Amino acid sequence: MSATDLAARPNVVGTRMLRKEDPELLTGEARFVADLMVPGACHMAVLRSPYAHARIASVRLLSGPVHARRDRCLYRC
């Protein structure tokens, strides 16, 4: 590469660059995962055991619309 080619290249090393993503993040236009509204999306919640070390005695699936959907999610998603 000749000296003239080098001179023509933008000099980015050591310069302050403005980030490309900032305008969107600063105006609320950026989309985070929580902002996506996908129709029919499954939701999940994790219920952690209050016991650090224990044996699972049984798992009981409750009925009702919320749980029915949960079952569907388990099998389909």
Add this chain to the structure above:
Amino acid sequence: MQVRMRVNGTEYVHEVEPRLLLVYYLREVVGLTGTNVGCDTSSCGACTVLLDGESVKSCTMLALQADGAEITTIEGLASPDGTLHPVQEAFRQNHALQCGYCTPGMVMAAVSLIREHPDLDEATVREGLEGNLCRCTGYHNIVKAVLAAASAMSAGVPA
């Protein structure tokens, strides 16, 4: 119950459940997802918006409590022609954001802080933004940005 408020200059009237939080009203009913939810429990400040010009954590109040109010969210801050508000511009110039999740709340809190304190100093910024958490930046550039915005605004950059 019916709730009516102006959000970023537009009037909205909706039937909402009494238990609906203001932040979910803004995000899910009005559809403005710029206001983020970090904790849902008044700790992080990601959900900060302006209510009649003053910063509030919108996860800390019910939509119904904002009935009749004028709300400004991060989407309503820049001018219609796209020019950033001086606080937004200062955040950009001073690299005061990384992932940007805390940013809408930080910016709204800063706007209100600057309005309340014409002579802002570093200690006041740090104390004033105590309720806003950032996991990325380490806060120094945020403080720098807020001070820069304050001096730009007192020098007459239009807000």
